[in-house]
Amino acid sequence: MSDKKIATRDSYGAALVELAQEDENIVVLDADLAAATKTGMFKKAFPERFIDCGIAEANMLGVAAGLATTGKKVFASSFAMFAAGRAFEIIRNSIGYPHLKVNICATHAGISVGEDGATHQCNEDIALMRTIPGMTIINPSDDVETKACMKALLSYDGPAYVRLGRLAVPVINDHEDYNFEIGKGIELVSGNDITIVATGLMVAEALKAAETLKQDGINARVINIHTIKPLDKEIILKAAKETGVIVTAEEHNIIGGLGSAVSEVVCENSPIPVLKVGVNDVFGMSGPAVELLVKYGLTADNIVATCKKALTMK
């Protein structure tokens, strides 16, 4: 893990500019948040392919669907709350049902939005998007993963929801053997005592937690799940069999997100205890992002504590 910290929304903006140089079919939509979602970088570089839809997210996602029917590679952005939340039904009916190639790249997901408070902290988007048949959900953990997923999506056929963050997060995948494949989890640390399955900014916390556990003689396996749907069942079930207990970690409500997805797979195939670290079914509040992560238990320390509890259930 390097000391460098980059918000995945910044990686998204940079990737758009880079990819659009090669692919003139790329069209970017935003709903008056270009400066915050970082699509403004694309707007500056390719103004003729940037469509501001104004403060009208429902229409934006319908327009994205129409553009996709004509073969455009569409990236539509807003805050997670207003894309997945406000425009859920448009995503379901106009994009999901006809299985159109629209990339919904939602920034400001999770509690780490910070000071804007509960109305803007979307901890429900993964749950909402998971229930749409055929929807792919990617929650990148850092700069490298965000850029890799954007590239992969260019040749991917079907709707995708990419979850991006506002807060600068550590770069953890900047090594040569990093390989991104939609739907494939990545084992970052090997270990057979317990498995920590993490996604998004919680992957870095999981890595820290594994180091702490190691000092106590516990060898934790760490798996990065960047694609929540389709979920890599193989890597999860292998971990369930080999380590006997799983702790999930996500910056999302513990209901309906990664923890639920992992539990569903494990329960049906290889029942073992699965404990969840996440926002514990409450609304957030205003405050600096890092302080909020601590308040809601989205930390390496809480992962460690949850792992120790989980080990007693093994």
Next chain:
Amino acid sequence: MDKTRKKELEILALKARMGIIEGVYNAKSGHPGGSLSCVDTLTYIYFNEINVDTKNPKWEGRDRFVLSKGHCAPALYSVLALKGFFPIEELKSLRKVGAMLQGHPDMKGTPGVDMSTGSLGQGISAACGMALSAKLSNKDYKVFAMLGDGEIQEGQVWEATMMAAHYKLDNLVAVVDNNGLQIDGRIDEVMSPNPITDKFAAFGWHVISIDAHNFDEIEAAFNEAKTVTGKPTVIVQKSFKGKGVSYMHDNVAWHGNAPSEEQYHIAMAELNEALEKVQAE
């Protein structure tokens, strides 16, 4: 309009009406009222206006049509079948398990359907996206969309309307089927969208008002739309729900009901009689 052409269109529209009744009767559910109110214009669009290839429904250069009032799928299916996208026999399988013709348009399953619609207010946004795509790529295809007058109560319609004017989508022609009825009653009693023409004009659209059941006026409207540059056009058409079937005429009870066997025979007899009359002229 040329007399022969007008007669041809009237015959096609009557056959399309019979297809609507056939489909809804066999399905034992569906929306005959609004299908019958918009079917003349759909017939005109598909037989006089739209540039499509029935042998290659996904041809990239085609004009697009979006039925934003997706519940009137029986009208669209009937016209698409008459046009030759699929056999007319398919109409009888409407809404049946495994059938090609879903209760609301499904672009993945039905040849000739350009957009999946049904949840009101969404089709017009997709139509904007299609029109915008043509502008971005310097292509000259056109996009047509059919909306219900009740449907325009959805806020998303006005988001799309604002956008179409902002981006000067003069390759987009929307039709508002103003039959004045929605499920709960008269539109001006449920939630008045009136005055419809003024609202579209205020949003920056070119507005044309016509009688929905008069092919001369329909033709004049679509011809006028072709001359408009720099803004989208809306044709607000005064129509009658259930038009062509006596007991359904302007009757809200027929928004989403299927006719009984007896009612089916009455409707088909009336439409047959009208057809024979036009053919004899």
